[in-house]
Amino acid sequence: MTRRDALIRVIETLHAEIAALKTNDIAGLERATADKLAAIETLRALGDGPAGPELRELATEADRLNETCRIYVNLMAANVRRRLQMLTGEGGNAYRRGPVAAYA
Template identity: 80%
Template sequence: MTPSPRTRRDALIRVIESLHGEIDALKSNDVAALERATGAKLAAIEEVRTLGDGPAGPELRELADEADRLNETCRIYVNLLAANVRRRLQILTGDRGNAYSRGVIAAYA
């Protein structure tokens, strides 16, 4: 049995599946799953690149838009996680990181 030829559509579907895996891993704080999903995503993106950049029909555009939306969701999760880490570090170091810290409020008392 001959394997089916690789297509940009198939590669984009693998990108989308990998992005779903990244989102799931981010939600569950599973670093190993995040590394696997990110590796799979990067390999699928490289495959899309090697398959060329010819004209894209409506289905390919729709898949690319879905991948873009999922990537944006990943970016939002990462930014939220980074903000939570920053906040926790500020609490641990006593630096609240805002203008309403105890010293500023005391100046107005």
């Protein structure tokens, strides 16, 4: 496998992660994440070296897709936080001043 092939595999798995995040498919997300980590490990094992324009373009695409995944995860976390605050009667401000209760 070449670095190009490994980068393409990373991109494919990032697309799968995004699709799973959009549909709340936990099993699909777990598979895509495991596949992505394996592809990244393969890429790491292939080593560093000079990257031509095609490899840089693929790496940029992988970075963009990874950022998209991060945004989806952050939005989901914010929604969960808001729902938990509503359930506990905390309102909507997670950063309010005042005492903070700790639960064991």
